[in-house]
Amino acid sequence: MNVSLVAYTPNPEVTVALAARTCYSHHLSLEISLEKAQILIQELIQRGHESVLEHASFTFQIEGISRVASHQLVRHRLASYSQQSHRYVALHEPNFVCPPSIAKHEEAHALYREVLGHCQKTYERLLQLGIEKEDARYLLPQGVTTNLFFSANARELLHIFRLRLCNRAQWEIRELCWQMLTLVRVVAPSIFALAGPPCVDGICPEGEKSCGRPWKKSA
Numbered sequence: 729m730n731v732s733l734v735a736y737t738p739n740p741e742v743t744v745a746l747a748a749r750t751c752y753s754h755h756l757s758l759e760i761s762l763e764k765a766q767i768l769i770q771e772l773i774q775r776g777h778e779s780v781l782e783h784a785s786f787t788f789q790i791e792g793i794s795r796v797a798s799h800q801l802v803r804h805r806l807a808s809y810s811q812q813s814h815r816y817v818a819l820h821e822p823n824f825v826c827p828p829s830i831a832k833h834e835e836a837h838a839l840y841r842e843v844l845g846h847c848q849k850t851y852e853r854l855l856q857l858g859i860e861k862e863d864a865r866y867l868l869p870q871g872v873t874t875n876l877f878f879s880a881n882a883r884e885l886l887h888i889f890r891l892r893l894c895n896r897a898q899w900e901i902r903e904l905c906w907q908m909l910t911l912v913r914v915v916a917p918s919i920f921a922l923a924g925p926p927c928v929d930g931i932c933p934e935g936e937k938s939c940g941r942p943w944k945k946s947a
């Protein structure tokens with residue numbers, strides 16, 4: 729997969745801090761140093777005053793994730809999406825994500841490629857027979873890759889990272905979220921310093937279902 733940060737609110741940390749200052753000042757504040765903004769943001773996050781984080785938005789281009797992962801991503805309702813349409817785009821040479829568990833198993837990998845090849849050939853044949861793309865696409869497996877434009881504010885991104893970077897989330901959406909987090913940490917470090925599942929800075933709420941391992945990138 730390829731993930732890039734294509735746009736974001738200019739000076740996201742200063743913007744968030746100015747929004748917060750509005751709540752606590754008699755007059756509108758127009759200036760705050762980056763250093764003070766970063767300290768204030770950490771206090772705001774600790775206090776749970778997260779609504780001010782909605783003033784900073786981030787837009788990503790996401791290329792080459794499976795429809796499995798994109799379906800998980802679009803369940804997050806407080807974000808905006810534009811996704812490649814298989815009604816309009818014919819997939820003459822589709823790519824497919826192969827899960828590592830299948831890729832490393834010789835027999836499973838051979839079976840996987842065989843069935844994908846069969847689906848692909850049949851899809852192409854249906855198009856030749858005059859079937860519309862929107863109907864032929866019913867044959868495309870969930871592993872087929874897709875591209876999205878995805879925008880969300882910092883509060884929603886933190887929520888998504890909390891759920892989807894957890895070891896209990898699936899490997900592909902974890903990888904996607906890790907790449908997004910790495911990008912936003914560069915431009916808004918104080919907002920995303922403690923981003924990740926609850927075990928990053930507290931107790932795992934998963935109870936019996938907990939993986940029992942504190943979170944780290946390689947898990």
Ligand SMILES: Cc1cc2nc3c(=O)[nH]c(=O)nc-3n(C[C@H](O)[C@H](O)[C@H](O)COP(=O)(O)OP(=O)(O)OC[C@H]3O[C@@H](n4cnc5c(N)ncnc54)[C@H](O)[C@@H]3O)c2cc1C
Nearest residue numbers: 800803804805806807884887888890891892894896897898
């Ligand atoms: C490990 C894992 C396994 C999952 N397994 C399944 C599964 O088996 N089946 C399944 O269907 N889904 C599953 N999901 C998806 C999950 O149920 C949520 O749909 C998805 O994570 C979006 O989360 P959300 O609703 O909290 O967030 P968002 O849609 O991102 O919303 C953010 C927050 O806004 C608030 N909010 C948003 N919309 C409303 C609303 N209409 N009313 C009130 N408050 C709202 C809530 O506080 C919500 O937490 C799974 C998710 C994870 C992380």
